[in-house]
Amino acid sequence: MxxxxxxxxxxxxxxxxxxxxxxxxxxxxxxxxxxxxxxxxLSSFGGSGGEDAGQRVAVLDETGEVFPDLRNNVQNTGGNVxxxxxxxSEAEAKEExxxxxxxxxxxxxxxxxxxxxxxxxxxxxxxxxSQSLQQALQPVKVNMAAADAGVDPAVxxxxxxxxxxxxxxxxxxxxxQSAEEQNSARGIVYVMLFLLYLSVIMYGNxxxxxxxxxxxxxxxxxxxxxxxPVTQMxxxxxGIALLGLTQFGIILAAGYVMLQTNQNQLTGGVFQYFGLQxxxxxxxxxxxxxxxxxxxxxxxxxxxxGSLVSRTEEVNQLMAPLIYLIMIAFFIAIFGLNSPDNMxxxxxxxxxxxxxxxxxxxxxMLEVPIWETALSFGLLIGTIILLAMAGARVYKGxxxxxxxxxxxxxxxxxxxxxxxx
Amino acid sequence: MTLxxxxxxxxxxxxxxxxxxxxxxxxxxxxxxxxxxxxxxxxTFRMIIGLLEATEGEVYWNGGRMTYAGSGMIGYLPEERGLxxxxxxxxxxxxxxxxxxxxxxDIVKELEGWLERFQVPDYIDQKVEELSKGNQQKIxxxxxxxxxxxxxxxxEPFSGLDxxxxxxxxxxxxxxxxxxxxxxxSSHRMEHVxxxxxxxxxLQHGQPIVHGSLKEIKRSYGRKxxxxxxxxxxxxLKEVEGVVTFADVPDGCVLQxxxxxxxxxxxxxxxxxxxxxxxxxxxxxLNDIFIEKAGTSYE
Numbered sequence: 001m002x003x004x005x006x007x008x009x010x011x012x013x014x015x016x017x018x019x020x021x022x023x024x025x026x027x028x029x030x031x032x033x034x035x036x037x038x039x040x041x042l043s044s045f046g047g048s049g050g051e052d053a054g055q056r057v058a059v060l061d062e063t064g065e066v067f068p069d070l071r072n073n074v075q076n077t078g079g080n081v082x083x084x085x086x087x088x089s090e091a092e093a094k095e096e097x098x099x100x101x102x103x104x105x106x107x108x109x110x111x112x113x114x115x116x117x118x119x120x121x122x123x124x125x126x127x128x129x130s131q132s133l134q135q136a137l138q139p140v141k142v143n144m145a146a147a148d149a150g151v152d153p154a155v156x157x158x159x160x161x162x163x164x165x166x167x168x169x170x171x172x173x174x175x176x177q178s179a180e181e182q183n184s185a186r187g188i189v190y191v192m193l194f195l196l197y198l199s200v201i202m203y204g205n206x207x208x209x210x211x212x213x214x215x216x217x218x219x220x221x222x223x224x225x226x227x228x229p230v231t232q233m234x235x236x237x238x239g240i241a242l243l244g245l246t247q248f249g250i251i252l253a254a255g256y257v258m259l260q261t262n263q264n265q266l267t268g269g270v271f272q273y274f275g276l277q278x279x280x281x282x283x284x285x286x287x288x289x290x291x292x293x294x295x296x297x298x299x300x301x302x303x304x305x306g307s308l309v310s311r312t313e314e315v316n317q318l319m320a321p322l323i324y325l326i327m328i329a330f331f332i333a334i335f336g337l338n339s340p341d342n343m344x345x346x347x348x349x350x351x352x353x354x355x356x357x358x359x360x361x362x363x364x365m366l367e368v369p370i371w372e373t374a375l376s377f378g379l380l381i382g383t384i385i386l387l388a389m390a391g392a393r394v395y396k397g398x399x400x401x402x403x404x405x406x407x408x409x410x411x412x413x414x415x416x417x418x419x420x421x
Numbered sequence: 422m423t424l425x426x427x428x429x430x431x432x433x434x435x436x437x438x439x440x441x442x443x444x445x446x447x448x449x450x451x452x453x454x455x456x457x458x459x460x461x462x463x464x465t466f467r468m469i470i471g472l473l474e475a476t477e478g479e480v481y482w483n484g485g486r487m488t489y490a491g492s493g494m495i496g497y498l499p500e501e502r503g504l505x506x507x508x509x510x511x512x513x514x515x516x517x518x519x520x521x522x523x524x525x526x527d528i529v530k531e532l533e534g535w536l537e538r539f540q541v542p543d544y545i546d547q548k549v550e551e552l553s554k555g556n557q558q559k560i561x562x563x564x565x566x567x568x569x570x571x572x573x574x575x576x577e578p579f580s581g582l583d584x585x586x587x588x589x590x591x592x593x594x595x596x597x598x599x600x601x602x603x604x605x606x607s608s609h610r611m612e613h614v615x616x617x618x619x620x621x622x623x624l625q626h627g628q629p630i631v632h633g634s635l636k637e638i639k640r641s642y643g644r645k646x647x648x649x650x651x652x653x654x655x656x657x658l659k660e661v662e663g664v665v666t667f668a669d670v671p672d673g674c675v676l677q678x679x680x681x682x683x684x685x686x687x688x689x690x691x692x693x694x695x696x697x698x699x700x701x702x703x704x705x706x707l708n709d710i711f712i713e714k715a716g717t718s719y720e
Contacts, residue, residue, distance in 0.1 A: 006519045014508075218503035222564065225470040226492040226520045396472075 003227045004235045011210065011239030016246065025247055029254040036258040055129055058086040058093050058102040066108050066115045066140055073136035081129065094120055106133060113148060115141050185283070185364040186337055192287050193333050193357055195248070196294050200326045203244045203295070204302040207236060208315045211306025215398075229396040230388070237299040244295075286363050293377075294356025297384050298326065304391035307398035329354040333361050340365040350376050352383035423448055424469065424572060424603060429478035431464055431627075438464040439627040441478075446603055446620070451594070453618030453635075454607040455711070461627040462607045463500055466574050469605065470497050482572065493522035496570035496602075500577045502557050506550035510536075510560055513549060514567060521568040528567060535563045539589060555582050562590060566597050573597060575606045579613055591617065611707045623711055630714045639704050646709070647676040647684050650699035651691070661687055673699065677709070 015021055034041070061067040064085075071083045086093050086105070093105045097120060104121035117137055119130050139160070146156045211233075214220045223232060305318045332354060336345040340362055349359040349372075359376045362368050424446040431439040439461040446452045454462050467473040469480055471487050480487060487495075505513055511532065518528035536542045539559045549557060558581060566573060575594070579587045594617060598604055608614050614621060621638065623631040631638055644665060649655060650673035658676060659667045663683030668675045678684060684702050691697055 003520055006516070010516050014512075214505070217506055218499065218501045219505050220503070221472065221499045221501075222497060222503045222517060223520070224472055225495065225497045226489070226517075228489045231489075 004231050004238075007227065007232060007235035008239040008242070011236050012242050015206070015240070015243050021243070021247070025250055028247075028251050032251065032255050033258055036255070054080045054082055055103040056082045056084060056101070057104045057106055057129070057133065058096060059083050059106045059108065060086045060088075060090060060093055061108045063110050065110070065144070066137075069140045069143070070108075070136055073139060074132070077132060077136065081132065097121060104129060104133075108137075114145060188283055188287060189333070189337060189361045189364050192291065192360055193330060196291055196356060197326060197330050199244055199291075199295055200298040201323060203240050204298050204322065205315070205319060206243075207240050207299055208302040208306035208319055209312060210236060210240070211303050211395075212309050212312045212315045215307060215309070216311050224396065230392040233300070233303045233392055233395055234388075237296065237303060240299065241295060283364055286360060290356045290360040293380050293384065297352065297356070297380065297387065298322065300384060300387045300391050304387070304394050304398075307391075307395040325353045329357045333357040336361050337365075350379060352380045355380045423483060424605070425481040425484075426465070426469070427479045427481060429465075429468060429475040429480065431461075431468060431473065432476050437627050439468070439475075439624075442624075442627070442629055443478075444622060444629075444632070446605060448603050449598065449601045450620060451598055451604045451606055451618045453614035453621040454605060454624065455611070455614055455621060455707070456607075456624035460624040462624060463576055464627075465624070466497075466576055466605070466607070469572075469574060470495055492520075493568060494571040496521075496565040496568065496573040498561055498565040498573075498575045498578055500580075502554075502561055504549045504557065504561060504564070507548060509546050509548055510552075511545050513560070514564055517564045518567050521570075523568050531567050532563065535567065538593070539563075555586050558582060559586070559590070562593065566593075566602075569600060569602070571602060573602050573604045575604065577607055577609065579608060579610065587613075611711070615707050621707070623707075623714065625714075631710060635707075638710065642705050642710050642713075644677050644679055644705055644709075644713075645681065645684070646703040646705060647678050647687065648699060648701045648703060649673045649676070649687075649691070649697065651695060651697045653695040658687060658690070661690065677705075 059067055059070070067083070067085055074081055074083055083106075084102075090107060093102070093107070096102050097105045104119060107118045107120070109116050109118075115137065117133070119133060121127065121130065142160065143153065143156060146153065211220075214223065301322055302319070305322065306315060309315055309318060329348075332345065332348050336342060336358060339345070345358055345362065348354045349362050355376045359368075359373065363373055424444075426442055426444040426446075429439060429442050430437065442461075442465065444452075454465065456462050464473065468475050469487075471480075471489075482491065482494075505516075508516070511529070514532050515525055515528050518531075519525065523531075532545065533542065536545060541556060541559060544552060544556065544560070549560060552560065558578070562575075562578060565575070578590060578594070582590065591613070594604065594606070606614075606617065615635065618635060620634050621631070622629050633641075648670075649658075655674045658664060658674070661683070663679045663686065664676050665679060666677040676687070678687070681702070688700065691700070
């Protein structure tokens with residue numbers, strides 16, 4: 001195996017075998033299972049306290065005109081709510097709610113020929129139950145008012161049915177996409193933004209820590225004497241990338257298993273929500289390319305930063321500006337999700353540090369001219385090459401640099417150390 | 422395989438760490454590099470292994486320039502410990518050995534042999550941070566020689582070791598030399614250098630002030646030390662022609678004389694004064710030479 005391979009596999013294996021990797025992966029997987037099963041977990045904790053788990057509401061209807069329609073409406077919504085006509089007094093009903101016989105008590109009065117309701121339960125604030133009761137009561141009231149005014153029920157239905165409203169773009173090449181396409185694009189951009197953001201923060205930090213560790217233990221002096229710094233740096237970056245893929249792979253597999261075993265309304269819902277069903281192959285290819293380039297850019301910077309500090313404690317301090325960069329990119333992208341054609345989004349999509357997120361957003365949500373995409377790619381790749389070259393030199397010089405770090409001055413010193421004078 | 426340093430100079434900003442240093446290190450010999458702290462020893466070593474680039478001049482290995490392709494031929498023991506604290510001795514050396522182009526099975530075999538030799542075979546599965554400083558140094562030494570380099574650079578290999586371990590390591594260095602390895606070696610301790618090296622170079626402020634084979638240096642230095650232990654007062658010898666310095670020691674004195682004939686002259690002057698228990702003509706020590714040349718005491 002060549003030296004690149006040796007360093008790559010050493011970086012990867014020593015990390016994969018570490019306890020911290022195992023623990024963070026297990027915690028993430030547990031979290032996914034927990035989140036996936038949230039509805040069933042919640043329902044097993046919540047409920048009325050009765051074994052039947054249904055909710056019972058006492059209804060005191062002084063005229064008796066409202067109750068039948070109301071019960072129909074409630075039943076039609078399909079909830080697990082039972083309405084019971086209550087014959088006793090208001091005070092007695094409240095007492096029974098306190099006892100726990102009923103979950104709530106609805107008092108319907110007809111002060112001026114129209115129904116009015118008062119809802120009593122042990123919680124004062126609006127609950128899902130009170131809202132569904134209110135929704136069920138609304139059409140009853142409308143129907144009664146209409147009947148009073150002598151309006152045909154068919155007319156009422158016409159009046160209350162929602163308007164048909166569709167949006168669609170006239171011409172694709174105008175830079176617009178249909179609403180459905182945009183929604184699906186938005187989902188992919190979301191996924192991509194989070195993945196890139198997390199990767200840069202997690203794995204970028206890991207790279208910087210790894211380099212700083214080698215430096216503080218002075219093993220670096222031996223490494224640099226046997227392998228060129230460029231090989232070392234990129235082998236490390238690739239090793240950590242592989243580690244990230246492993247971790248994402250495990251998490252995705254866990255998520256898939258969870259969806260499969262959890263055969264309820266959730267299955268497919270996740271994909272639908274993120275619009276992944278409608279995504280085109282081209283989008284995925286863009287996602288992969290932008291992700292890799294973005295990772296490479298930030299990983300190179302991280303390795304350079306790691307080589308500048310002399311103690312691992314100083315890593316976080318120097319990593320902060322880099323994290324600000326990715327955060328700015330992230331927030332501009334989140335903003336851009338709602339207005340991808342904004343000037344700010346257009347301009348920042350050409351700044352290499354922001355390109356992986358923002359240009360991806362534009363490419364996915366708009367029809368971007370090919371030259372713009374090509375230009376941003378060129379700028380991004382050029383920056384990566386420049387940073388890698390500078391990084392390798394700083395890396396070589398930084399290895400021999402000890403003492404309190406003072407970022408910018410150190411870069412200068414490190415560069416001096418690495419060159420002839 | 423010879424190592425040649427051809428007029429190398431290294432400057433860092435305004436300071437010159439090494440100035441116009443030319444050395445020839447013959448194959449299979451131990452070359453001693455001496456100098457006070459900050460004299461430029463470590464900088465020179467770093468230029469030899471390519472960690473730093475010389476501002477002027479070149480380093481040649483066997484007539485060519487050094488590249489990473491040849492890194493398997495070089496062994497390096499840095500001044501400070503350079504090991505992964507969290508890795509076990511085995512994993513550590515497997516990694517470092519493979520980077521020098523060795524196969525895993527060979528590394529383990531060699532490692533076991535070396536640990537046996539250093540009387541620490543149980544350490545193979547221990548983490549380096551759990552070992553004492555002296556034992557870490559043994560591991561560091563093994564990592565520098567395990568791949569049987571053609572050129573071995575030892576920067577202060579004996580610092581922090583007890584006398585027993587110094588002896589152990591010294592013997593190991595001599596054995597490595599027998600395999601035909603050229604060794605460049607720096608130390609604070611003059612006696613280690615005198616014991617091990619055929620050739621030396623004394624650096625001061627980045628410049629070589631003495632350079633050549635140890636025997637040659639001592640011969641050309643001319644002056645010798647004369648140790649006399651006698652029952653009578655020797656103070657009058659200060660006045661003898663050819664005596665450079667005079668130092669009282671218990672039981673007698675140590676004189677530095679300009680050449681061997683002076684010793685004969687003094688020998689005659691001692692006749693008839695009383696009993697002389699010791700009269701010994703010594704080679705000058707490196708320390709003497711260093712003091713003379715550098716004008717300051719070494720330690």
